[in-house]
């Protein structure tokens with residue numbers, strides 16, 4: 001892994017941030033938790049055992065809270081049995097909450113659906129029976145390639161109910177990316193849709209599944225297709241099945257049995273520092289405990305009165321933890337929206353907040369910055385007075401965006417006290433929120449995630465793994481195992497150990513740089529490895545480089561994440577073309593290579609710029625100096641280039657760039 005040093009210079013200003021926003025007395029008085037929770041969590045094992053028993057209904061109680069004897073392979077709530085779907089659904093119905101709305105679905109074209117807990121339970125039972133009728137058994141993998149429609153939640157919970165392991169692939173990934181994930185997980189079933197709606201137009205998904213499965217050698221037996229936009233789609237008789245027909249034919253009765261606490265719940269692929277995405281494996285008891293707990297204490301959820309809306313896509317971990325699992329386990333009412341924020345107009349989100357009286361909104365800094373750019377007059381047209389708590393996730397939130405979020409969204413409607421903001425740091429690997437202020441307890445600081453949640457041991461260490469004093473920066477680590485931690489990388493336990501546990505002895509290395517301020521509060525400084533963060537989506541420089549060099553014109557490629565005012569980082573690629581590359585007249589090589597990356601990985605990975613250069617800056621040992629490329633991509637003078645084999649390369653690139 002190439003380790004860059006933590007460069008905190010750009011953040012010095014950030015750390016001079018002096019604003020503090022203590023909780024209002026009213027919010028604090030009514031909050032789900034108080035300052036004393038930190039003391040209560042000092043006995044970590046007892047604390048988590050208590051959370052597991054109070055937040056979940058176990059069909060068999062566990063005997064041991066944590067087995068860490070085979071570290072870094074953890075077992076939580078050993079011997080316990082629990083069913084995720086029963087906890088998210090049946091038990092609420094049994095408790096008389098069947099009529100409570102689970103999901104207010106808002107389609108992009110404006111169609112809506114109100115789904116109660118009773119409705120959702122019945123759909124999940126039917127889907128569970130349907131999947132079982134297709135031969136899906138406990139432990140089998142199911143690939144899910146669906147848009148943001150209720151069927152995505154139904155599919156995930158139906159898998160969990162029968163102990164099948166879902167592997168959701170974001171709809172923005174290409175057929176090739178889908179195929180490699182299907183192959184790695186050896187999925188037996190794929191659940192997809194004809195397509196969805198994007199900015200007022202139908203967009204398709206099923207053709208990518210057909211492409212992915214075109215070549216033989218895969219493990220998929222059936223493809224279940226939800227009809228969403230009615231587009232014409234190809235149909236493979238015998239393999240393809242209609243969702244509606246299957247569910248209609250299935251029985252609405254299904255008894256959930258408890259699965260082992262460590263039974264695999266899902267695999268979710270994420271980009272690492274090498275070309276091959278990692279299948280992050282999460283298991284049942286610990287994951288459900290920590291997601292449910294954090295959803296309650298960090299968002300101060302009051303299930304009987306709140307309307308919660310997380311704007312993430314189900315294809316990312318945020319959608320897994322804070323749409324499918326935690327809110328339903330906690331019996332919340334939530335909004336699910338299919339489309340983009342600007343369709344049919346830039347006020348769509350705020351219209352949704354007004355319509356459903358959303359009280360808790362959880363979104364990403366990139367969205368906040370986009371809305372800022374569109375202008376404060378747009379949210380001002382809507383009644384946002386229902387909002388009482390705001391969350392942020394995915395990347396560091398800059399203080400300007402934080403203040404805008406607080407004042408324009410959280411303070412809308414002339415509230416005396418704007419809604420508190422919780423900036424939540426976590427990762428696909430951590431499964432659930434790890435660092436966040438507690439609303440009603442923590443005095444918040446614009447731009448900082450601040451404090452580990454009770455029960456979690458986070459630290460910032462130097463190169464040698466020593467804890468840094470306040471006022472200093474280093475690498476973010478987690479010192480103790482936590483319930484929602486990843487258990488391994490699917491099929492590659494060595495890579496799991498190597499990636500997360502080998503950099504610092506006995507500590508989990510998150511891949512992020514961080515600083516402690518004078519109060520000991522944590523400020524995240526971004527990735528210190530070859531992982532980029534574009535609009536809160538994780539992309540690997542190496543993976544995009546591999547995609548570029550797979551094109552016949554390309555001899556070499558180097559990719560960097562350059563600072564971008566809206567998306568946080570933007571992908572910028574530098575490529576050297578092969579001498580013999582035959583580029584047709586009138587063809588724009590950069591545009592063709594951007595499209596190629598889109599085809600290989602997916603539209604989300606397309607570089608913002610592809611720059612054709614004669615040489616790449618390399619050290620005498622042949623290593624590409626990405627730092628220098630990042631400097632030029634961000635418009636800085638690349639400074640010291642004396643370690644380069646050919647120091648003139650950078651001048652040439654910079655001159656080319658100016659053209």
Ligand code: WT7
Pocket residue numbers: 270317318392393394395396397423424425426427428429449510511512524525526527533536537538
């Ligand atoms: C990486 C994880 C967790 C769900 C979404 C992303 C960055 C995430 C924050 C935050 C600063 C953040 C980190 C982390 N990140 N949240 N609040 N402040 N940085 O999940 O795709 O696994 O990415 O996102 O760099 O390592 P992911």
